[in-house]
Amino acid sequence: MAGGCPRHFTNSQQEGRENLLFLQQLINGLQLGSIYALIALGYTMVYGIVRLINFAHGDIYMIGAYTGYMIATRLNWPFLPCLFAAMVFCAVLGMTIEKIAYRPLRSAPRIATLTTAIGVSLLLQNLVRYFIGPNYIPFPELFKRQSYVIYSAGSGLGLRTLTVSNIQIIVLVTALTLMFLLQFIVRKTKTGKAMRAVSFDKDAARLMGIDVDRIITITFAIGSSLAGAAGVLVGIAYPRIDPGMGVLAGLKAFVAAVLGGVGIIPGAMFGGLVMGSAETMVLAYGKSTYRDAIAFTILILILLFKPAGLFGKSVSEKV
Amino acid sequence: MKNVSIRIMALCLVLALIVSLVGCTKAPVQTTVKEIVIGVVAPMTGDVATFGKSTRQGVELAVKQINDKGGINGSTVVIKAEDDKNDPVEAANAALKLISKDKVIGIVGSVASKCTLAAAPIAQSNKIPLISGTSTNEKVTQVGDFIFRACFIDPFQGLVMAKFASENLKKTTAAVLFDIDNDYTKGLAEQFKLNFEKMGGKVLAYETYGKGDQDFNAQLTKIKSFGPEILFLPDYYNTVGLIAKQARAQGIKAIFLGGDGWDSEDLVKIGGDAIEGGYFSNHYSPDSTSPEAVSFRSAYEAAFKATPDALAALAYDAANILMEGIKQAKTTDGTAVRNAMAGLKNFKAVSGNVSFDSNRNPIKGAVILKVQGGKQVFEAVINP
């Protein structure tokens, strides 16, 4: 569809331009992907521990965006305190949801919990619709947008520079910092080890003195706080929020989690980044109509060929 | 703030309850007083709710002014409004409800073309005249001879902006980025490309996105690689604001152009500095100097403590055109009203003098507004 104009490139010029374009698109994809990754981490953590696909997770991300919005507009706090407050609020929200909605159903059939999760998701959306309003609202500008040229390739037609905006840097750095922090918590701390133990064998963990309920609560808290952070980052990167924003983002993050292998933390990070990049590349080299289709294509392919995810070990079903 | 609005809401609820109770007891007696009921379909909630609010206020003002002068041929005009949430299905339901339950004589609405396109066939088959203030898609009035509009049509806005870009701004290269799922932005995009190229310009990139997208970096990077002088963004304000920000963050220096979808205070709230210096076509500017426009503005400001936007002006015009039709027909019969509306010549409306062509589209000029210092500034008038 791209309108053609006569271009007179030598082959090598053309190639350089294409490479630059690809790199620039990759940067765009990583920004989007790091947000998906943050949401995907929560899905994966919760699934890993309670084997529950927490469909309300995308809405916690939405609440994170709204918390950031409230704090930034009412209290005029800057970015970091805003991010921190949204994370804390979402952590508390996640814990509350777990205690009230999921814990009583822990030994109930899975479909009951799943239905409850969808109910919680609708509840959160509608609470925001009722108390704040159903419409798009602009997210306040916490940073003045600036862009930096990180590479410049002389003159001529086509993309000549590689540009990174401060927003992209902030989103990427924040997301990566949080991911590494999470990785540290899970790998190195006692709580993190307990999480892994609980996810491996709840009963054995219990009998090693691990308070499984508390570990589950902490898992929800951490997962939800990451979603909250993603909400604020999205507000900064794409400053328009609405009560339904968590649905599609949550779905895509879920696909990202499945792509990496549900329950596997590095898998979720990787899956998120891949999803973001894939989406961007579809837009860059394909048609915008396929943007959302790519997520579900990936989901179907993964389920067909590597159901345990890219990072998961395939366990053959015992018949 | 919040408490006050809650209290007002509660008060309204109580009042509504009382009114409905009183209404019930009086119902049998009321048959002697003849009321003319007109319907409004507009998005009161959803992604373009500010459009719905302006539309409603425009209609309310027109009706109030008519009633203050004794109504139409002695009958009071009553408004029944329905929310379509900017959703075609809801719009069709709203039209059906207004016609079958509220027995309206005519309908003003809806705002978005996609919604009007859904509501129009229902009005058409019931022989109820429907006039949209703002649905600019060509197909709207092609639904049938009972469908009118108070605004010019999409091809015209695409043409206007193409003309403005090449004749006023003297630019020769452009890129277009639009929502492929939306007839409105698609219509503008197509016509802009067609006319800009006809006038000797080059459209270097013609890119699309989908409904609800927030991330446009991929398309913008592509556009940037072509280095156009103009970037045509024919979407609604909230999306345009997002695109503008991301475009400037990528270092795109093109001038942004758009259509009447830009017309909202939220454009600047979302777009910030990025949207500064952009131009868009519109049906109306509050700075217009015609006597109708001046008196409309002062009445609107007195009633709603806000400056009217184009949506309000067009809804006001649409309501007045409909009521003028009813007045001239001297009956509430749908066909007679339609014929009277179609026959209007140089009807003095706020957005210009309206005559209808054979497709019930008004023939009139467009204004170009510039976003400057966070405000809309009158720039030029472009005639077809």
Place this chain on the structure above:
Amino acid sequence: MSLLDVNQVSMHFGGIKAVTDFDLHLVPGELVGLIGPNGAGKTTVFNVITGVYQPTCGAVVLNSGDLSGKKPCRITQAGIARTFQNIRLFGSLSVLDNVKIAYHFHATHGVLASVLHGSKHFAGEEIITKKALELLDIFGLTPRKEEKARNLPYGEQRRLEIARALAARPQLLLLDEPAAGMNTNESRDLVRLIDWIHHEFGLTILLIEHHMDVVMSICRRIVVLDYGRIIAQGTPDEIRANPKVIEAYLGEEVSS
């Protein structure tokens, strides 16, 4: 003064009476064997003591403290640790982490203490690592410490499970068939090891075992379960001579 009192415990699952009127009193430092045919209810007794099941009736008392209604993790923290009939290590964690995790949660502190109290945390971490390594040494697992638990050979997994249980610093250790699936040599080594830790750590041990030679060689006292009821108890010699036991084990070899 006994360490553990199991008073008249019954455990019924619907119609199945897995354990009925079970009574057991352990004096500190005892090593008692719990035997019985398959399905006799031995593991169920362990599950009741460790709080996995709430008994249908009766009570479990540790150090004069009633354990009824306590969460399993609290019971572990109160001083009871166990191993499992089917190995239940944390397979995705390293051998060292399996042991450390039990150390950590012996007495828990604040939720995020380990994240927030940096220096204190690391000091504590060092001590725990040291102690865990000592334990691994005893069980001959030091060379394997970085490996994932699931990659260990079967015999070593059994030993690691005991090491992990010890890391919870119990007063009472419950071993559910620790020699299951081992050959004669391996199980003889294991007996020696159990005997050693019994003395070295001053532990009280309750041992379920199918290898009669194991039980007979290290237990001073043996309790025999059949169909959920105690049918005999006494010294190995008494048990060996008990006709009820012989009947219950009809066809099985009682004496070694």
